[in-house]
Amino acid sequence: MFPLRRNRRLRTNESIRSLVRETSLSPQDFMFPMFVAEGSNVKTEIASMPGIYRQSIDGTVKEVKELWNLGVKAVNIYVKVSDTLKDNTGKEAWNKDGLMQQTIKAIKDAVPEMIVMPDVALDPYSIYGHDGIIEDGQIINDATVDALTRMSLSHAQAGADFVAPSDMMDGRVEAIRMVLEEEGFHNVGIMSYSAKYASAFYGPFRDALDSAPKESGMEVPKDKKTYQMDYANRIEAIKEAIDDVNEGADIVMVKPGMAYLDIVREVKDAVDVPVAVYQVSGEYAMVKAASERGWLDHDKIMMEQLMCIKRAGASIISTYFAKEAAILLNK
Numbered sequence: 001m002f003p004l005r006r007n008r009r010l011r012t013n014e015s016i017r018s019l020v021r022e023t024s025l026s027p028q029d030f031m032f033p034m035f036v037a038e039g040s041n042v043k044t045e046i047a048s049m050p051g052i053y054r055q056s057i058d059g060t061v062k063e064v065k066e067l068w069n070l071g072v073k074a075v076n077i078y079v080k081v082s083d084t085l086k087d088n089t090g091k092e093a094w095n096k097d098g099l100m101q102q103t104i105k106a107i108k109d110a111v112p113e114m115i116v117m118p119d120v121a122l123d124p125y126s127i128y129g130h131d132g133i134i135e136d137g138q139i140i141n142d143a144t145v146d147a148l149t150r151m152s153l154s155h156a157q158a159g160a161d162f163v164a165p166s167d168m169m170d171g172r173v174e175a176i177r178m179v180l181e182e183e184g185f186h187n188v189g190i191m192s193y194s195a196k197y198a199s200a201f202y203g204p205f206r207d208a209l210d211s212a213p214k215e216s217g218m219e220v221p222k223d224k225k226t227y228q229m230d231y232a233n234r235i236e237a238i239k240e241a242i243d244d245v246n247e248g249a250d251i252v253m254v255k256p257g258m259a260y261l262d263i264v265r266e267v268k269d270a271v272d273v274p275v276a277v278y279q280v281s282g283e284y285a286m287v288k289a290a291s292e293r294g295w296l297d298h299d300k301i302m303m304e305q306l307m308c309i310k311r312a313g314a315s316i317i318s319t320y321f322a323k324e325a326a327i328l329l330n331k
């Protein structure tokens with residue numbers, strides 16, 4: 001008696017394995033999230049994210065050129081502005097000469113083909129570190145959406161290819177789409193953070209931008225659970241993604257990555273637009289910390305995670321590993 005099916009035959013050596021491999025990974029699958037600081041010649045490593053820096057526009061542009069040469073074709077931009085520019089309205093977010101707007105211009109001037117996707121959310125501009133405007137201790141939806149449309153328009157005017165709302169307010173994709181259309185920005189796309197969970201995996205990011213929710217003379221919610229999703233939920237993620245597609249999103253995103261790959265697959269099967277996945281700061285920090293201790297093999301873990309995110313259904317992966325992974329893939 002012999003086994004009728006010898007599945008191991010297709011695993012005999014690397015040549016046959018590569019011939020039947022179902023998923024592939026390449027530098028153009030990645031987007032790189034970048035943290036921009038005010039000033040010039042500023043480059044500060046984020047303590048909980050080794051290898052990731054908060055840098056001024058000069059350094060950011062330099063790194064964008066490196067990324068382009070490695071085959072990475074998109075960047076996500078986050079800014080850290082000084083506290084004096086923060087208030088409860090977030091109005092610095094749509095200052096046409098603001099840090100984000102200057103960064104977008106500088107990148108597009110230096111590398112015109114690089115897809116620039118600025119983050120659209122009020123938290124870097126909010127004295128309370130929340131993604132929306134606060135009234136009576138609540139994050140209010142519709143006034144926040146209005147602010148987000150102004151912010152998005154200013155990004156488009158600065159030259160952004162896409163805007164990427166990460167705030168989780170209701171109706172913001174449609175409102176942003178309308179304003180972009182009315183102002184003639186028909187080809188500026190929207191990548192919506194559709195299924196964004198209230199996650200402790202964002203810890204290091206909030207350190208990077210100093211954007212953790214905080215009281216500042218007014219009592220405010222200590223977490224983002226009234227707008228970001230409950231991680232116990234699955235059906236709600238599909239609803240969010242479908243709503244965003246119907247409102248005009250060109251790309252929908254699931255965030256975080258690794259612990260949410262079931263959601264990635266379900267969203268992928270439910271929508272007809274590309275799905276992006278954000279492998280977030282805490283996921284990056286865990287790999288760095290464990291490999292620094294010699295507990296995990298850094299490069300192997302990095303590649304396995306990225307490939308598995310792709311296998312789950314991601315067309316695009318926003319990852320702090322973009323540069324390191326691209327270097328390995330180009331070897």
Ligand code: PBG
Nearest residue numbers: 121123166201202205280281282
């Ligand atoms: C906020 C925003 C967050 C991240 C991206 N945009 C943090 C938050 O929601 O508090 C997290 C990204 C990461 O952890 O890498 N608009």
